Amino acid sequence: MNKTGGPIPFLDLITPHMELEKEIIESVREALMGGRFIGGSAVEGFEREFAAYTGAKHAIGVGSGTDALRFALMAADLKEGDTVLTVPNSFIATTEAITQAGLKIDFVDVDAKTCNMAPEKLEEYLENRCVYKNGSPVSRKTGTRVSAVIPVHLYGQMAQMDEISEISSRSNLVVIEDACQAHGAQYFSKKHNMWEKAGAIGFAGAFSFYPGKNLGACGEAGAVTTNSDEAADKIRMLRDHGQSKKYYHEIEGFNGRLDAIQASILKIKLRLLPAWTVSRRSRASLYNELLSGIESVVTPYEPEWSKAVYHLYVIRAKNRGALQKSLAAVNIATALHYPVPLHLQRAYSHFGYAEGSFPSAEKAAVEILSLPMFPGLTDEQVGRVSAAIRDSISL
Numbered sequence: 001m002n003k004t005g006g007p008i009p010f011l012d013l014i015t016p017h018m019e020l021e022k023e024i025i026e027s028v029r030e031a032l033m034g035g036r037f038i039g040g041s042a043v044e045g046f047e048r049e050f051a052a053y054t055g056a057k058h059a060i061g062v063g064s065g066t067d068a069l070r071f072a073l074m075a076a077d078l079k080e081g082d083t084v085l086t087v088p089n090s091f092i093a094t095t096e097a098i099t100q101a102g103l104k105i106d107f108v109d110v111d112a113k114t115c116n117m118a119p120e121k122l123e124e125y126l127e128n129r130c131v132y133k134n135g136s137p138v139s140r141k142t143g144t145r146v147s148a149v150i151p152v153h154l155y156g157q158m159a160q161m162d163e164i165s166e167i168s169s170r171s172n173l174v175v176i177e178d179a180c181q182a183h184g185a186q187y188f189s190k191k192h193n194m195w196e197k198a199g200a201i202g203f204a205g206a207f208s209f210y211p212g213k214n215l216g217a218c219g220e221a222g223a224v225t226t227n228s229d230e231a232a233d234k235i236r237m238l239r240d241h242g243q244s245k246k247y248y249h250e251i252e253g254f255n256g257r258l259d260a261i262q263a264s265i266l267k268i269k270l271r272l273l274p275a276w277t278v279s280r281r282s283r284a285s286l287y288n289e290l291l292s293g294i295e296s297v298v299t300p301y302e303p304e305w306s307k308a309v310y311h312l313y314v315i316r317a318k319n320r321g322a323l324q325k326s327l328a329a330v331n332i333a334t335a336l337h338y339p340v341p342l343h344l345q346r347a348y349s350h351f352g353y354a355e356g357s358f359p360s361a362e363k364a365a366v367e368i369l370s371l372p373m374f375p376g377l378t379d380e381q382v383g384r385v386s387a388a389i390r391d392s393i394s395l
């Protein structure tokens, strides 16, 4: 039981800023005194450092992770109305971006263990649910050409990128990584015989710096990473009203810029991200150890080809509802990512998907439980959460 200490929060957005307080205030003061709030050297500096961190050639700062996904899709030169495949167990921003880029959404199911896109389900979709016209897959469901796929690196663990890239290239699909939960996550590519980082593998990667993400701004922010010079130029225009220079609009764009204050705060926090990741991974292995052997609890599956960054630490429990209640009763905060798969959301009822359409994603939705996870979570707190789970289950 959680008798000894106080409540255990789900995440802590205060402590990490305390040690950085002076630096952050100083960077805000510099922006104020310089009168430079949009663009400029703070944004360019952060973009350079974030690109280097991910290993991608370019990083383009934008207003949010949703902007990043939308601009990445718009830079991919897809045809209006084309179909983009993704998974049903993501945050709705993934699919919002598809619609907002003028494209159609369809889903493929996830792997039962990793909860990430199952390569064989992607292959099955392209082989059995499409007809081929001039060598391109046309979805029977949406009636349009399938031209891109968005694997989501859910909870901070990367999808199987070798397989997804290989299947996609056979059908000419553009691959865009939703890396909004996966800053610094690594994947061992057998094809390239090396560890690769999220955002550096596909045509583009989309990152969110929403405050609760592994690298979070003190407001809204995001970035697109890409190795393509052309895509980088197009995204720079898209985020800034389609301007190539002030008041010369090559295309119609958006207001989707990263502001200078957020960029300078992100630059300060990026320095600490590697240490925070080490800490998250150590919190995860302590949970794994303390929760092992509980029959009705499954700890996260991390294959040998993955170095997950544990944006979330998500267990599977048969009696999830009861477990969540008993943790709440001893002041331990938990959450569900996500309680309703996208294909069963009211917003998408017009797709006509029934329950049973994507069994692995649906099964996950009723079993998942996200436990407290943040870099400053103490051994004692992990111990108390784990003990409370054991207590609840032995009741």
Ligand SMILES: *Cc1c(COP(=O)(O)O)cnc(C)c1O
Residues within 6 Å of the ligand: 064, 065, 066, 067, 090, 091, 093, 094, 152, 178, 180, 181, 207, 208, 209, 210, 221, 222
């Ligand atoms: C957070 C998140 C987004 C959206 O990012 P915002 O910055 O909130 O727009 C997209 N996809 C996933 C998987 C996310 O977790």
